[in-house]
Amino acid sequence: MTAVDFMKQTLDFIHRGFRGAPEGLSDEQLHFVPEGQSHSIAWCMWHAARIEDLFFQQIFQGTKSEFETGGWAAKTGLPEKGFGTGQSTEAAAAVRITSLDAFREYQARVAELATGYLGSLSDADLEREVKLGEKTETLGESVNLHLVIHLNGHRGEVNLIRGMMGLDPVLLNQGG
16 A cells, blocks of 8 residues: 555545534534533534645645635635634634535535545655745645644544534544
8 A cells, every 4th residue: 555545545534534423413412512622523524624625725736725716604604714723712612514514515525625636646746845834844744744643633522522422433443
């Protein structure tokens, strides 16, 4: 298996986890925020899709995000600006998906674009440097750190919140 194939396989697993995150939830449960510095399942889903969109479209390819070009803020009721990083606890708690169907369309489109881009790469392409603010890292590092590891952490957060509500987790492991 190539490194690119591993990344595609891992992102597919993460995509399946986030697609399953709202299964069986009421709107109240989808937007439930535990006490403290936690997030709702809706916020985790939004943040994950926005981060993936931001990295694959803007940072890796230098194009506008799908969220922006597709008018997804208006379709989903989500904030037009931002993607969750650096957001206050209060602002995060206020994030609401008003149309889950539209959000699922956005989520699927982002996954399709990411998979397509990864499919166009060779392992050698993963050595290309990308700029993140003042920092530079390789494309491979960026995919692994900001998408595979980071998003899988939020998938775990979704499972914790589902467990707090007495619901089954989604995709506990790669075999799930």
